[in-house]
Amino acid sequence: MTKKIAFDSNNFTLSSGKSIFPLEIAYETFGKLNKERTNAILICHALTGEQYVSDINPITKKPGWWDILVGKNKPIDTSKYFIICPNVIGGCMGSTGPTSINPKTKQPYGLAFPVITIHDMVKSQVLLIDHLEIDKLLSVIGGSMGGMQVLEWMSSFPKRIKSAIPIATAANHSSQNIAFHEVGRQAIMADPNWHDGKYFEYKIVPEKGLSVARMAAHITYLSEMALQNKFGRNLQDRSIKTFSFDADFQVESYLRYQGINFVKRFDANTYLYLTRAMDYFDLISENGGVLANAFNDLKASICVISFSGDWLFPTSESKKIVHALNAKGVDVSFIDIESNKGHDAFLMDEPDMFLTINGFLQAQFDK
Amino acid sequence: MTKKIAFDSNNFTLSSGKSIFPLEIAYETFGKLNKERTNAILICHALTGEQYVSDINPITKKPGWWDILVGKNKPIDTSKYFIICPNVIGGCMGSTGPTSINPKTKQPYGLAFPVITIHDMVKSQVLLIDHLEIDKLLSVIGGSMGGMQVLEWMSSFPKRIKSAIPIATAANHSSQNIAFHEVGRQAIMADPNWHDGKYFEYKIVPEKGLSVARMAAHITYLSEMALQNKFGRNLQDRSIKTFSFDADFQVESYLRYQGINFVKRFDANTYLYLTRAMDYFDLISENGGVLANAFNDLKASICVISFSGDWLFPTSESKKIVHALNAKGVDVSFIDIESNKGHDAFLMDEPDMFLTINGFLQAQFDK
Numbered sequence: 001m002t003k004k005i006a007f008d009s010n011n012f013t014l015s016s017g018k019s020i021f022p023l024e025i026a027y028e029t030f031g032k033l034n035k036e037r038t039n040a041i042l043i044c045h046a047l048t049g050e051q052y053v054s055d056i057n058p059i060t061k062k063p064g065w066w067d068i069l070v071g072k073n074k075p076i077d078t079s080k081y082f083i084i085c086p087n088v089i090g091g092c093m094g095s096t097g098p099t100s101i102n103p104k105t106k107q108p109y110g111l112a113f114p115v116i117t118i119h120d121m122v123k124s125q126v127l128l129i130d131h132l133e134i135d136k137l138l139s140v141i142g143g144s145m146g147g148m149q150v151l152e153w154m155s156s157f158p159k160r161i162k163s164a165i166p167i168a169t170a171a172n173h174s175s176q177n178i179a180f181h182e183v184g185r186q187a188i189m190a191d192p193n194w195h196d197g198k199y200f201e202y203k204i205v206p207e208k209g210l211s212v213a214r215m216a217a218h219i220t221y222l223s224e225m226a227l228q229n230k231f232g233r234n235l236q237d238r239s240i241k242t243f244s245f246d247a248d249f250q251v252e253s254y255l256r257y258q259g260i261n262f263v264k265r266f267d268a269n270t271y272l273y274l275t276r277a278m279d280y281f282d283l284i285s286e287n288g289g290v291l292a293n294a295f296n297d298l299k300a301s302i303c304v305i306s307f308s309g310d311w312l313f314p315t316s317e318s319k320k321i322v323h324a325l326n327a328k329g330v331d332v333s334f335i336d337i338e339s340n341k342g343h344d345a346f347l348m349d350e351p352d353m354f355l356t357i358n359g360f361l362q363a364q365f366d367k
Numbered sequence: 368m369t370k371k372i373a374f375d376s377n378n379f380t381l382s383s384g385k386s387i388f389p390l391e392i393a394y395e396t397f398g399k400l401n402k403e404r405t406n407a408i409l410i411c412h413a414l415t416g417e418q419y420v421s422d423i424n425p426i427t428k429k430p431g432w433w434d435i436l437v438g439k440n441k442p443i444d445t446s447k448y449f450i451i452c453p454n455v456i457g458g459c460m461g462s463t464g465p466t467s468i469n470p471k472t473k474q475p476y477g478l479a480f481p482v483i484t485i486h487d488m489v490k491s492q493v494l495l496i497d498h499l500e501i502d503k504l505l506s507v508i509g510g511s512m513g514g515m516q517v518l519e520w521m522s523s524f525p526k527r528i529k530s531a532i533p534i535a536t537a538a539n540h541s542s543q544n545i546a547f548h549e550v551g552r553q554a555i556m557a558d559p560n561w562h563d564g565k566y567f568e569y570k571i572v573p574e575k576g577l578s579v580a581r582m583a584a585h586i587t588y589l590s591e592m593a594l595q596n597k598f599g600r601n602l603q604d605r606s607i608k609t610f611s612f613d614a615d616f617q618v619e620s621y622l623r624y625q626g627i628n629f630v631k632r633f634d635a636n637t638y639l640y641l642t643r644a645m646d647y648f649d650l651i652s653e654n655g656g657v658l659a660n661a662f663n664d665l666k667a668s669i670c671v672i673s674f675s676g677d678w679l680f681p682t683s684e685s686k687k688i689v690h691a692l693n694a695k696g697v698d699v700s701f702i703d704i705e706s707n708k709g710h711d712a713f714l715m716d717e718p719d720m721f722l723t724i725n726g727f728l729q730a731q732f733d734k
Contacts, residue, residue, distance in 0.1 A: 190575035208557035
């Protein structure tokens, strides 16, 4: 069950200089914290994820987004570890974000919500860890935007982690990645139902814009080969082309389905805020152009994981991180997993990833 | 100056079984047809191109889309060759398409226009060549969708061409390419100003939807490296991030500009029809799964050109074409040009492409 913790401090200052009050964090936990408080693992979710990492997601009634990885006797074993998975701030699943009520207006924030950064997300997670009276996390783990949060932990709060596993991520967003996000944002803003972010006043949502944003993004989550193997040029429930604009091809039908389903579970303004946070993330420029300087105080053990078929966060981005860590003498291992599934491989059944995470965590716990 | 030819035959049957009447083709010519009528080159334009291949485009007042390649003393030398460049049927620059007047309703066709194929485009070009009393083209040249037309000439009208140069193209569209096109179509159709294709009745255009479609497509025309080199994470006219949804990054500003400018010169329904034609194109499945069988009667000399940095029509697609041509003993040369510019390299200053086309055409002319 999702717990919610409200922090009544009014000085949670954001990177932008603005502050949020009240600040709430919604989170799930799995397993039990041991007496020594040394078995806690923080899992950071990706752009469209949430706190429902394991068990059944109560909203979709489907297994959590990493249920294949996290659970009893699974690679991240909840009978051994205490798992904490918070919804990021700026999110739409209980933590304070653009759908939360703005105390000044008694309406949802919408675009009055301040722009947040990956640093802000992680800083709020530190409050949660403090609240749970955990001095040092056994590990912090996440893929994609979750991986950015892991890198931010490594850089900004290195003393609070014993180890970290950044997966399929990058120290900053490439020009192409910013470009794809901008297409998604423009698609949402182009929808007249968006109403400058105030769609809640009209009791509608910019479904079509958000759906197009999701469709464009979804292509980037899969490899060209994954799409070709899965759909190729197969037709959808028909043997001949219709010479129309129906979804003749399976891949069209699949994408439309992805778009339609996404709008049922995700908020359009939240999509703007979280993509912006990813675009702004930049551990390189923030450290004078030298990524290694992000890790000056890092003593934790790091395991970097990438996937060969990931073109959104390609292996080369993980290698940059590994180089920087090596330059600071950090204890780092690196595995690039052969896979043709694309970026979403980190969410899928990837035995090499499972073995790596399982073995790495055990070694950290035994240390 | 664009010439227009109307074909009063009422039996121009399309691949769909439907027919168009009247059928008009708008085209430009450059240079002079020689007495022997052996120096004619047909240039086929890409998705968003038109007949203005050389000189100044009278609409944009900018140089034609291949003006660097086509003109007096240029690689395709108009003092030597007679260049014909028609607007494809289904297009919006004078040839019959969805913006043309439907004789039944006296209104623009809109979605009442029949879905057309690459084969239909080429079949109409044969009428034009017949009209110009050209028995055999010295060459037919085109990139991307233009390259698909070239392949269709090679397959369906092999006796009418002495040579052909398909550039940065494929024998069919990959699942990923269909997916990107579908995103563009859905973006257009999501715009309430689209009005099921009848926006002309409301004297508006679905600008925002078409702009988003263009933005998404534009990313696929450039390589990841081209975007990184051109824009990286540079900010646009500012030194710090604004913590807003403004176009902070140059790449965002550039994409928005691409979108806004595109809607000034292109029709939204036409975008639907031409992307559909590309998606439907499939010389492999139409030939029993064996591409080589598309070229059974081909005696022309072929020069296939691809670019190493093109991820929309990657080199592997050109290699499939070359393999198929070799399997039929066709006289084929192949050049994969090292370039980090992406798919749009075929429209840019690529000296290796210029030298190749120039030399190949001269050899064909001298034969």
